[in-house]
C-alpha cells in the first residue's frame with residue numbers, strides 16, 4: 447500500500463539510533479531502549495543527530511523508555527531543550543514552570559518533583575470520591591496557550607510493587623473515528639481549564655499556599671492566573687504531521703461550538719476512545735532510575751495509585767508550538783500505509 451505524504455516539518459532522518467538495541471512494547475505505542483544511556487547521547491560527537499532522531503521516534507511512538515539511567519537533573523533539562531530545538535520547535539518556547547511551583551522549590555523552577563499521592567491522600571485533598579481511576583487521564587499542561595511538546599520523567603523512588611504509568615495514543619484514538627464524524631470534529635475547538643490549581647486545597651503538595659506562578663511560564667503567551675486555553679479538538683503533530691485527538695479528561699471542559707449538552711455527550715465519547723481501548727495503551731512497570739520521554743502533543747497518560755509507600759520522580763516539560771490543525775494532515779494509519787480501523 448502506498449504511504450501518503452505528510453505535512454510534517456521536514457527534518458533530516460538518520461540511522462544513528464539503529465546500533466542501540468530497542469523493541470516496540472505494543473504495535474501502536476511505546477518503544478524501549480534496553481542498554482542506551484541518555485547521558486552518553488548528550489556527550490556523543492553526533493549528539494544532535496542522535497537526539498533529533500530520538501525526538502522523531504518519540505513523536506512517532508508516543509512514548510520511549512530507557513532503563514536505569516545516570517542522567518543528572520542538569521542533563522535532563524538540557525535534553526528537554528535539545529529535543530524541542532532539534533525537532534524544529536519555536537525559538538521562544540523554553541522549559542515550563544508549572545503554575546503551582548513554589549518559590550525556592552527543591553530542584554529549581556524548571557523541575558517538577560513528582561510525588562504521586564496515594565489514593566487516600568488524593569481523595570482527602572480532592573474530595574471527589576470518584577471510584578474510577580480513569581478520571582485522571584490527561585496530557586500535561588494543556589491549559590496553557592502554548593502547551594508541551596515533550597516531557598521527561600525519571601522515577602527514583604518506588605514502592606515495592608505498583609505505581610505503574612499508562613500512556614495512550616491520541617493518533618490511534620483519532621483513527622478510531624468514522625471519517626464523517628472526524629471531519630465534523632476537525633472544525634471544532636475546545637476549552638482546557640486548570641482552575642483546580644487555584645483552589646486552596648489544590649491536589650498537589652506544592653500548591654498548598656495557592657500561590658500561582660503568573661509567568662511567563664516558559665513562553666511569553668503562558669501568563670496570568672486564569673489557566674485556561676482554547677485548542678483544536680483534532681491537532682496536527684508538527685513533527686510527524688499526523689492527526690491526533692487533543693482532548694483529555696482532566697483539563698478538557700467544553701467544546702466551544704456545540705451546545706452544553708452536545709459538548710458533554712461528545713466529550714465523554716472522545717474520552718472513552720482512550721480509556722476503553724487498551725489496545726492503544728501501554729502500561730509501564732518502573733524500575734528505579736528508569737526514564738520515560740513522551741510526546742504530550744499526541745499522547746495521554748495516567749498514573750496507577752494502587753500502592754503503599756513512596757513514589758518520587760523528577761519531571762521536566764518542554765514547550766512546543768501553539769496547537770493547530772492542518773487540513774492537509776493525515777492520520778497515523780494513512781501515513782504508515784496501514785488499513786483503516788475496522789471496528
Ligand SMILES: [Fe+2]
Nearest residue numbers: 584585586747
Ligand atoms: Fe502528567
